[in-house]
Amino acid sequence: MNESTFESLGLVEPILSAVSASGYEHPTPIQTASIPALLAGRDLLGCAQTGTGKTAAFALPIIQYLQKSLISRNPRSCRILVVAPTRELAAQIDTSFEGYAKGSRITRACVFGGVGKSPQVKALSRGVDVLTATPGRLLDLQSQGQLSLANVEILVLDEADRMFDMGFIRDVRRIVSLVPKKRQTLLFSATMPADIASLANQVLCDPVRVSVSPEKPTVELISQSVAFVEKNDKRAYLTALIRAQDTERVMVFTRTKHGADRLASALGRDGIPAAAIHANKSQNNRTRTMDGFRSGEIRVLVATDLAARGIDVDGISHVYNFELPEVPETYVHRIGRTARAGASGQAVALCDSAERPLLKAIEKLLRLPVPVAAGPAFETARLAAKADRENPAREVEAPRPYRGGSGRSGGPSSRSSGPSHGSGPGHSSGDRHSSGARGAPRGRSSSSLHAGRNSRIMETGREVDHGAAVARGPRQARRLPDGRPAPGRSPGARPGGRGHEHSARKGPSAE
Numbered sequence: 001m002n003e004s005t006f007e008s009l010g011l012v013e014p015i016l017s018a019v020s021a022s023g024y025e026h027p028t029p030i031q032t033a034s035i036p037a038l039l040a041g042r043d044l045l046g047c048a049q050t051g052t053g054k055t056a057a058f059a060l061p062i063i064q065y066l067q068k069s070l071i072s073r074n075p076r077s078c079r080i081l082v083v084a085p086t087r088e089l090a091a092q093i094d095t096s097f098e099g100y101a102k103g104s105r106i107t108r109a110c111v112f113g114g115v116g117k118s119p120q121v122k123a124l125s126r127g128v129d130v131l132t133a134t135p136g137r138l139l140d141l142q143s144q145g146q147l148s149l150a151n152v153e154i155l156v157l158d159e160a161d162r163m164f165d166m167g168f169i170r171d172v173r174r175i176v177s178l179v180p181k182k183r184q185t186l187l188f189s190a191t192m193p194a195d196i197a198s199l200a201n202q203v204l205c206d207p208v209r210v211s212v213s214p215e216k217p218t219v220e221l222i223s224q225s226v227a228f229v230e231k232n233d234k235r236a237y238l239t240a241l242i243r244a245q246d247t248e249r250v251m252v253f254t255r256t257k258h259g260a261d262r263l264a265s266a267l268g269r270d271g272i273p274a275a276a277i278h279a280n281k282s283q284n285n286r287t288r289t290m291d292g293f294r295s296g297e298i299r300v301l302v303a304t305d306l307a308a309r310g311i312d313v314d315g316i317s318h319v320y321n322f323e324l325p326e327v328p329e330t331y332v333h334r335i336g337r338t339a340r341a342g343a344s345g346q347a348v349a350l351c352d353s354a355e356r357p358l359l360k361a362i363e364k365l366l367r368l369p370v371p372v373a374a375g376p377a378f379e380t381a382r383l384a385a386k387a388d389r390e391n392p393a394r395e396v397e398a399p400r401p402y403r404g405g406s407g408r409s410g411g412p413s414s415r416s417s418g419p420s421h422g423s424g425p426g427h428s429s430g431d432r433h434s435s436g437a438r439g440a441p442r443g444r445s446s447s448s449l450h451a452g453r454n455s456r457i458m459e460t461g462r463e464v465d466h467g468a469a470v471a472r473g474p475r476q477a478r479r480l481p482d483g484r485p486a487p488g489r490s491p492g493a494r495p496g497g498r499g500h501e502h503s504a505r506k507g508p509s510a511e
């Protein structure tokens with residue numbers, strides 16, 4: 001049990017408020033070990049993976065350092081340089097800085113390849129406090145004179161072993177040669193092969209060494225299953241499943257903020273007390289929602305991954321992946337919300353045909369197949385979705401006060417036993433890994449979005465929405481009581497307007 005507090009590590013306001021706004025109650029082991037040393041200006045060699053809280057371990061002391069020494073920035077320069085192997089990780093780190101530095105005057109930019117340079121050049125033109133970058137684009141901008149690394153005070157090399165595997169090591173060495181010798185350097189790596197140890201020897205000066213393994217959710221206590229449900233059937237299926245399973249406290253994960261809003265409203269209309277939580281909600285609203293969820297007033301919390309960070313509520317009986325995450329590790333993180341404190345829990349993934357490659361990636365990470373869902377509750381849900389598809393005007397089930405369902409879940413079957421839902425109408429047929437699966441959206445669509453919107457210096461806290469605010473599909477249109485589609489709204493509009501807020505954005509994972 002980690003008894004330290006963020007305060008005892010030397011963090012002060014407003015960082016402490018930012019941390020508690022993120023819902024973190026205690027520092028993770030890597031934070032406990034790293035933060036005091038980093039605040040003292042030490043170099044650090046961290047042997048830690050994603051999932052340990054390492055981003056906050058370096059971001060929080062860096063933000064505190066910047067807040068104490070906000071100076072005018074030189075054009076086309078940065079004071080803090082974070083180098084990460086992939087655009088996804090870079091975007092994630094940048095988003096973390098955004099959250100932890102909310103309300104401050106700290107400026108940021110995030111640059112990576114594969115997208116246009118102009119917005120990045122513009123974002124860097126006046127100089128930024130924190131630049132998060134992938135190596136190639138960073139050197140590209142530097143060689144074109146759009147960026148100087150001569151003012152870097154703190155250099156963070158994240159996931160160094162991955163940079164090595166991806167062939168970036170020469171780029172990393174070049175970056176190190178371009179930053180001032182007098183600097184603070186942090187190097188994180190999940191593994192420490194000889195090449196990384198030698199790099200660490202060259203770039204770090206008398207570092208503090210910290211090594212932690214990720215906190216693994218007790219996956220064996222979680223009963224996992226996957227139900228093959230086509231996208232347009234998911235809502236009706238989920239509603240019926242929540243009712244039919246013996247649910248107590250439920251978390252549902254969606255990919256987008258708008259998706260979370262829409263789903264929470266739909267569940268509410270079906271008589272299931274639900275609320276959405278995401279970064280566009282005010283802090284007050286989030287606190288109210290979390291209080292309601294903890295007290296049981298809200299039975300279903302519909303969350304995006306970023307908003308779900310740090311949510312630590314006991315007694316979550318079921319986690320539903322309404323959409324599969326694009327990063328397989330996120331799946332483990334999501335399902336770990338159940339089965340806390342030794343309790344058991346169920347995790348059900350709703351997988352449509354386009355998501356099959358994502359399921360494969362998850363199974364590869366788990367080194368296990370996720371059992372196909374089977375049993376009475378799933379059968380009820382399948383029939384409800386079918387009925388809803390065939391007669392959209394019909395209610396999935398008459399709304400009734402929610403009590404957590406009367407039916408019992410049959411629990412997941414093994415892959416080989418029990419009837420699978422994979423072959424029914426509305427479910428993908430045939431082999432679950434059939435070649436009929438379309439390529440699922442890979443690579444977070446936020447990448448290009450991030451360049452356009454997030455890479456610009458931002459002081460407003462906004463979550464990256466990994467998809468546009470466009471709901472498609474006729475079944476999502478509102479209907480008149482007689483079942484005809486309601487006029488006057490495109491299927492893409494969502495209740496409450498603002499549906500096309502970011503419609504200019506594009507990306508493979510746009511809903």
Ligand code: AMP
Nearest residue numbers: 024026028050051052053054055309310
């Ligand atoms: P990272 O290893 O930086 O990718 O972080 C993994 C997850 O842990 C993220 O979802 C963070 O928001 C979350 N996290 C980081 N620090 C804490 C903390 N002290 N308490 C709870 N969650 C945390």
